[in-house]
Amino acid sequence: MLVTLKQIAEELGISITTVSKALKEYPDVSKKTRKLVRETAAMLNYKPNSFAVNLRTKESKTIGLIIPEIVHHFFSSVIKGIISQAEKKGYLVITLQSNESYELEKKQIDLLISKRVDGILISLANGTADYKHISEVLNQETPLVMFDKIAKAIKCSKVTIDDRKAAYKATQYLIDIGCKRIAHFRGPLLPQNSIDRFLGYKQALTDNNIIYDPTLVYLLNKMSFDEGKFYANQLLKDHNDVDGIFINTDLVAIGAISEFNNQGIKVPEQINVIGFSNWFMASVISPSLTTINQPGFEIGKKAFKLLYKEIKDRKKKKIINYKNIVLETDLIVRESTV
Amino acid sequence: MLVTLKQIAEELGISITTVSKALKEYPDVSKKTRKLVRETAAMLNYKPNSFAVNLRTKESKTIGLIIPEIVHHFFSSVIKGIISQAEKKGYLVITLQSNESYELEKKQIDLLISKRVDGILISLANGTADYKHISEVLNQETPLVMFDKIAKAIKCSKVTIDDRKAAYKATQYLIDIGCKRIAHFRGPLLPQNSIDRFLGYKQALTDNNIIYDPTLVYLLNKMSFDEGKFYANQLLKDHNDVDGIFINTDLVAIGAISEFNNQGIKVPEQINVIGFSNWFMASVISPSLTTINQPGFEIGKKAFKLLYKEIKDRKKKKIINYKNIVLETDLIVRESTV
DNA sequence: CTGAAAGCGCTTACAG
DNA sequence: CTGAAAGCGCTTACAG
Structure with missing residues (x-):
């Protein structure tokens, strides 16, 4: 069984109070006692029982x-x-x-x-x-x-992070390198960050006098690799003029790139892709992924x-x-x- | 502050003991009392204080x-x-x-x-x-x-997992597809799994009458992407005849492949690469990585x-x-x- | 400098 | 069926 204050006290023939104080550096314990207690505690491999400590101190x-x-x-x-x-x-x-x-x-x-x-x-x-x-x-x-x-x-x-600003930056970059038709794969409706990333995307379009086209925005749920593939395929079917895409998260972007690769669509020559988060993976796939670094x-x-x-x-x-x-x-x- | 048994007891004018028993489905409490106690507890949003419970039951x-x-x-x-x-x-x-x-x-x-x-x-x-x-x-x-x-x-x-067997399987596969000079990037000296993977590699060679050449085994420490690149480069310098390599972990293998790609060495045409673990990443890089699936x-x-x-x-x-x-x-x- | 005592919030053996 | 009491192992205000 595990050692308690009581056992140390009995071992030394002193009170539990003194043992407790000695161990906790209370100033009102003699040097000698303190030393003795500490040595005995170390010898017996004493470790305070956190249940009791928590109960007393109300801290866990x-x-x-x-x-x-x-x-x-x-x-x-x-x-x-x-x-x-x-x-x-x-x-x-x-x-x-x-x-x-x-x-x-x-x-x-x-x-x-x-x-x-x-x-x-x-x-x-x-x-x-x-x-x-x-x-x-x-x-x-x-x-x-x-x-x-x-x-x-x-x-x-x-x-x-400022998701809106980051998404804006990503979209602006796509515009700056010459993209005219920019799609967005967004996350589910609820989480604030997927809303904000969408809003940043939209704002960048507006500020650059590009008409916002809701059919270019795809709402994803699982945010998985497979969903990325699925919607990349969908996008190719729906729009043959898209030249850039800002994607809510790297894993999805990597799925999309994989689908583009499979279908012989050249990234970035035909479609520019930007992800979000900077997963380690983003740097090792081919082509490596342009993305927003999110400092986890x-x-x-x-x-x-x-x-x-x-x-x-x-x-x-x-x-x-x-x-x-x-x-x-x-x-x-x-x-x-x- | 958080509600205690005492407060429920006072609220109902009964003892703490009875409250405790009622909440814990003891059979010796009347249905009426139990119902009353449970309702009051729910109303007051009672949650047992785990410090006290732990201290008594000696379980956390x-x-x-x-x-x-x-x-x-x-x-x-x-x-x-x-x-x-x-x-x-x-x-x-x-x-x-x-x-x-x-x-x-x-x-x-x-x-x-x-x-x-x-x-x-x-x-x-x-x-x-x-x-x-x-x-x-x-x-x-x-x-x-x-x-x-x-x-x-x-x-x-x-x-x-049976690291030795898995490594053996990987190495045997390299041999089966025709590799004659098979290198191994192993992990540090201590962990059992890096020892076992090395032993599996060695055993497979021996069983196939391939002479074990210690200069083909590289000992890595950090097991990182960069180390993979570094030793891939080293390997190319040291041996121009290696046609297969079994690597202790996927991350390193992915680094190695990246280095081979950079240097224009074709994987798998010039060098076959097998990793270990089956990180998700292994399936999305190019070329995708042959590996051992380790069910985390x-x-x-x-x-x-x-x-x-x-x-x-x-x-x-x-x-x-x-x-x-x-x-x-x-x-x-x-x-x-x- | 030392220690007796109260108390944290529970559980449970025991008495009635 | 109900409850008084002991005790889990600590900490700390208080007395001496």
Whole structure:
């Protein structure tokens, strides 16, 4: 069995209180006692029982993370950023995958609250349109920070990129290199980032006096490689004059390029393709993919830092000022555009 | 603040004991009381304080997972498999990244033990040569299951693939399609799977009466895309007669192919390339990569199931029979071999 | 400098 | 069927 304070106390014939204090660097313990206690603790391989500590201190030093999908270059980079930062501050991370399902997400929030995590980090599921579960958390005074897929309506701290601006930049680039008919593969209706990327695309067209043609916009749901292939094929059937395409995410763009390759359509000579996110894969396919770099690791780090600050502030009963961090993105030009 | 049993008890003018029992379906509570309690609990949005529950029951319903690297197709698939299975059984997963460092891994084990997780799942860091920290866990009677990168010397349950057999299969395939000079890019010295893959390669040569030439084996450390490029270049300099190469992992193989492409070396016409793991990326690069499929999601699921059984058995004071699960792998033939 | 005591929020053996 | 009480292993205000 695992060693407790009591056993150390008995071993040395002193009180539990003193042992506890000695181990925690309280100043009112004699040097000698402290040394003795520390040596005994080390010898017995004592490790504080976190259940008891948590119960007393009402802190778990654990945060929850809810993410739509783990096997995903962007999200796994975010996870890595969060975990690396959390570790530095002595926090552990419980990771849950919502699978883009609102129901699951709700259940997982409940689980985490019941676990009494000190805070929650979340990127919303595509299926989430109702935010009651989120505001309940905020009302219960558990700090929560959203990242990537956020809800604009909810008042809390957020870490995002400027999706609209990034999409604008990508579309503008297509225009600058001479594209006249630019299609867009967008994501599902709900998540804010797929809305914003669409709006950025549209805005760039308008600002360049290109008439927005809704038939050039395809709405995707799964955002998968296969969907990319499918809609690339569809696009070729529907429009033979498209010379550029801005795609919501790299995986889909890579699927589209694969379909173009198969059908003998030359990228970029016949169609220019720009993706979004800068998955590692984007740099190794052929032709390599021009894309927007979305700094997942940084987003994760920043999100944890914000959450950490809120946890500390809440403990000190300070008023919490929600922050909105927007990270910079760059256009990475590769072979899929001329 | 969050609601406690006491508040429900006061609200209804009954004892905490009865409230607790009513909520936990004890049979010795009247239907009426149970209904009342449940309604009140729901109304007040009661969620049991897990710190207190854990302290009493000595169970945390949480397991720890230590993995060398999160942003990695194989490992993130494993994580997903573990989390999905854990969720089904009501377990939460704390994920830690060892970064292939022995020191970090040791610290993380300590952290998890101190957290009193019910069990630990681990894939060893490449830097780990000493297993004291692992056997300590086992001695402390915390169930631990190893997967993928295991230590043969340690007695515990394990989930792996037959790396040797898989490597043999890959090498045999190269021989079957006519390769005479087959190189191997191997992983670092320590992890068992890089040893086994090397041995499988060597065995296949021997069984086919091909003389094993150590200069054809390159030892890589980081197992990165760039290292793949670097050693592909080195290989071309060292040997102009190599017609096949079996590479320890897909990412490196993709780097190598990229270098071959750059230098105008035709894959597979001049050099056949086989990777290992079947990252998603392997199917979308050009030429697509022939590789061994390593079922990450399945490995994760199986590893959790084994751990779960050990947790249950240990609780019932049953004797634990360590199991060694070896999952099947297939060779996926694609364009990088003739 | 040391320690007795209360209490965190539960569960459960026991008494009635 | 209900509840008083002990106890899980800590922390910390308080007394001496």
